[in-house]
Each structure stands twice: as C-alpha cells, then as structure tokens.
Amino acid sequence: MTDNGFxxxxxxxxxxxxxxxxxxxxxxxxxPKNTEAKNFMEGAMARxxxxxxxxxxxxxxxxxxxxxxxPKILPGAWSGIVPPITFxxxxxxxxxxxxxxxxxxxxxxxxxxxxxCGFPPLTALxxxxxxxxxxxxxxxxxxxxxxxxxxxxxxxxxxxxGHINYLQPVAxxxxxxxxxxxxxxxxxxxxxxxxxELKKNLPQTEDANTYEEFQMDGWTITRNPLRRYELKNxxxxxxxxxxxxxxxxxxxxxxxxxxVYFDPVFRRDGLEWACRHLKEGGIFFCGxxxxxxxxxxxxxxxxxxxxxxxxxxxxxxxxxxxxxxxxYFSFRNDDFEQEQLLQHAVMIRQNKVFMDEFNTGFDKxxxxxxxxxxxxxxxxxxxxxxxxxVQLLANMxxxxxxxxxxxxxxxVAVLRERGKxxxxxxxxxxxxxx
Numbered sequence: 448m449t450d451n452g453f454x455x456x457x458x459x460x461x462x463x464x465x466x467x468x469x470x471x472x473x474x475x476x477x478x479p480k481n482t483e484a485k486n487f488m489e490g491a492m493a494r495x496x497x498x499x500x501x502x503x504x505x506x507x508x509x510x511x512x513x514x515x516x517x518p519k520i521l522p523g524a525w526s527g528i529v530p531p532i533t534f535x536x537x538x539x540x541x542x543x544x545x546x547x548x549x550x551x552x553x554x555x556x557x558x559x560x561x562x563x564c565g566f567p568p569l570t571a572l573x574x575x576x577x578x579x580x581x582x583x584x585x586x587x588x589x590x591x592x593x594x595x596x597x598x599x600x601x602x603x604x605x606x607x608x609g610h611i612n613y614l615q616p617v618a619x620x621x622x623x624x625x626x627x628x629x630x631x632x633x634x635x636x637x638x639x640x641x642x643x644e645l646k647k648n649l650p651q652t653e654d655a656n657t658y659e660e661f662q663m664d665g666w667t668i669t670r671n672p673l674r675r676y677e678l679k680n681x682x683x684x685x686x687x688x689x690x691x692x693x694x695x696x697x698x699x700x701x702x703x704x705x706x707v708y709f710d711p712v713f714r715r716d717g718l719e720w721a722c723r724h725l726k727e728g729g730i731f732f733c734g735x736x737x738x739x740x741x742x743x744x745x746x747x748x749x750x751x752x753x754x755x756x757x758x759x760x761x762x763x764x765x766x767x768x769x770x771x772x773x774x775y776f777s778f779r780n781d782d783f784e785q786e787q788l789l790q791h792a793v794m795i796r797q798n799k800v801f802m803d804e805f806n807t808g809f810d811k812x813x814x815x816x817x818x819x820x821x822x823x824x825x826x827x828x829x830x831x832x833x834x835x836x837v838q839l840l841a842n843m844x845x846x847x848x849x850x851x852x853x854x855x856x857x858x859v860a861v862l863r864e865r866g867k868x869x870x871x872x873x874x875x876x877x878x879x880x881x
Contacts, residue, residue: 483521498796499793553581558694560583571683587683590685595638645661658671658674732748739844741771744774757881762791812850816846819831851871851875
C-alpha cells in the first residue's frame with residue numbers, strides 16, 4: 448500500500464487536487480519505494496498535464512494500470528530485459544497498414560521481419576496467417592527453451608537452465624494480473640516447482656525438429672515451443688536489432704513496442720542497421736500500441752538512396768483522450784513517437800470548438816458500446832468489468848473505429864489549420880509529414 452502523502456503530492460502537483468475518491472483509490476496499491484516505478488509514474492503524470500487532460504476526463508483504468516500493472520512490467524522487475532508482452536491481434540490494424548500503405552505495400556513474395564515479436568510470437572503468427580504468400584521471420588532475443596502454462600492459461604517463459612525469463616497472464620483483466628503479480632516471488636516459485644516436476648516427464652532424447660509437451664494436473668510444459676508456431680511462410684530466429692544474422696534484402700521490418708525502451712543513440716544505430724537489411728524502397732516502421740492496435744503511434748521510414756527517410760508519423764484518434772495509459776507510457780522525454788504524439792495532441796486539444804464536439808461525441812459512443820460511464824460528479828469511471836474481457840476489448844475497438852469515422856477528418860482539418868501536412872491514412876489513423 449502506498450502512503451497518502453505520495454498520492455496527495457501527485458493529486459496537487461498534476462491535477463490541482465481535483466482527483467476523485469475513486470481515482471485516488473485506484474492508486475492505493477502503488478509502492479513509492481519502487482524508484483523506477485515512481486519515476487515512470489511521475490513522467491506519465493507530467494504528460495497528462497502537458498496534454499491538458501482534466502481529472503474528470505481520465506478514466507480510472509489509467510490509474511489502476513499505473514499503480515498495479517506498470518511496476519510489474521518495467522525492465523527493473525525483470526532483471527533489465529524488455530518484457531515480451533504479447534496478445535493475439537495486437538497489430539490487427541497495423542497488419543492492414545502493411546498491405547495498404549502508400550510507401551511499399553506487401554505483395555506476393557515480400558520478405559518481412561517482425562522484430563521483437565514477443566513470446567508466444569502471436570503477432571508474427573497473425574501476420575503469417577493473414578498473408579500466406581509473404582515470407583515472414585519472427586525475431587526476438589527473449590525466445591526461450593521451455594514454457595510452462597497453468598490451468599488458466601497463464602504462462603512462464605523459461606530458459607534452458609531453468610531461469611524464469613517472463614510471466615504473463617492469460618488476459619488483461621484485473622483479476623488475472625493480480626493473480627500473477629500480487630506476489631511475484633511466490634508466483635515464480637510456483638512455476639519453478641512445476642517446471643522441475645514436469646520436465647522429468649519429457650523424453651530424455653530431444654527432437655530438435657519439433658516441440659514436445661507433457662500435461663499433468665492442468666499444467667503443461669513445452670520444450671522448443673517455437674516449433675509449434677512455425678508455418679510454411681513463417682520461421683523464427685532468436686536475435687534482436689543490431690544482429691547481422693537477421694535476414695537481409697527485406698521489403699519491410701516491423702519493430703513495435705521495442706524502441707520505447709532505448710535511447711536515441713540506439714534508435715539511430717537501429718535505423719542504420721535496418722537500412723543495411725532492407726532493399727532499396729523497403730520500409731521500417733516502429734512505435735507503440737496495445738491490444739487490437741488500440742492507442743497506436745508509429746513512424747514509417749523508407750530506404751531511399753541508401754539512407755532511411757522518415758515518410759510518416761501516425762497515431763490513432765483515441766490518443767487524444769485515452770481510456771488507458773499507453774499514450775503516456777514512455778521511459779524518457781526524448782522518445783521520438785511519444786514526443787510527436789504529445790506535440791500534435793496538444794495542437795488539436797487547444798482547438799476548443801473541435802474538442803467540445805469530440806468530447807461530447809466520445810462520451811456518447813462510450814455509452815452506446817457499454818465501455819465506460821461518467822459518475823454523478825462527471826468523472827469517467829472504470830471500464831465496464833461486467834463484460835467479459837474479450838467482449839470489453841471488442842467493444843473498445845468498435846468505439847475507437849466509430850470515433851475515427853466520425854472525427855478523423857476534423858482532426859486533419861485542425862492540424863492543417865496549424866500548417867501541418869496531415870491526412871487520414873489507409874487504416875483511419877492520423878498521418879502527418881514530419
């Protein structure tokens with residue numbers, strides 16, 4: 448439990464003391480002794496303040512994520528590694544962008560690397576299934592030798608020496624995250640014990656060409672789990688950005704939810720590395736997003752004359768008044784996509800006529816899809832936990848699609864009034880020439 452002094456300081460420093468009792472309650476589980484998490488939260492609060500989002504317009508989900516989820520997925524909680532968080536359909540709209548974009552759309556025979564695809568490599572698998580005539584390589588340095596999965600579907604990535612590299616809940620619900628992370632040491636011990644029990648039942652002679660599984664009491668151990676995801680057009684390599692063993696002469700490299708963890712020098716070197724691995728005219732895009740491509744922000748670079756040229760920065764419209772915390776998720780103030788999002792969101796939010804219309808319409812759409820309601824004092828509450836997590840996520844996706852259909856053209860008009868070259872891109876995001 449956090450101390451009230453820290454919560455009070457957050458409330459008064461960033462919200463003029465206007466947070467509701469319910470919002471403050473969502474912050475109660477935060478531990479201010481965790482310096483990494485404290486600094487991270489302070490940065491996020493400063494971004495909220497910079498965007499000018501009022502306390503009444505900040506849904507309680509954001510504060511719960513900051514207090515209960517973020518401290519568990521920061522690199523410090525995982526011995527400095529980038530947590531390989533992954534969801535099915537995480538890049539569903541970005542997959543469409545890869546096919547439809549104006550810079551170099553995917554065609555039959557295209558070669559793509561999904562860099563930092565996480566484990567399970569669901570984003571690479573989604574892409575391969577959607578584009579059966581495109582050759583895809585999923586690449587991530589966090590791939591492990593084993594996985595152990597419990598009866599609920601929560602899983603641990605485990606290295607060959609038995610070290611638990613990562614744990615992930617089966618769903619993004621509050622209950623599942625609490626179950627895994629409420630006492631992380633106990634959870635690790637539970638999975639480690641099961642790993643040692645289950646491993647004894649695998650064949651002594653390993654078949655490196657396939658995966659091997661054993662199930663007992665609702666638990667499953669898998670050896671060489673990547674093998675189960677391989678397809679005719681999908682293979683894997685345990686490598687990351689900067690590794691020269693990753694394929695070359697590529698049409699596209701997608702690198703989502705990776706560069707946010709690193710500094711501008713790493714990004715610069717990464718772009719130079721990408722240039723060496725792309726064919727002329729090939730594109731590299733990078734940024735951040737969450738489930739179902741919610742709260743996306745990304746940049747698109749194209750190799751032109753043996754150099755990488757920035758062609759487009761894009762963001763999804765719900766970033767203007769987020770329901771959850773990804774738009775504020777950043778490790779530094781010099782993160783490129785974060786800074787571009789903030790600059791342009793501030794421009795748009797300064798247009799009171801547009802934002803009044805946008806906010807009224809947003810509230811109406813949230814109500815129509817049973818996603819989130821305001822309380823009697825006008826504060827946005829928590830998302831509707833009465834819906835199953837999958838249904839809630841589907842309703843949120845419908846909400847943001849409708850929001851884009853109704854207001855993306857208005858956003859573009861506001862940006863053009865400010866002298867920006869902006870457009871609604873091929874998937875309904877706001878595209879900007881930087």
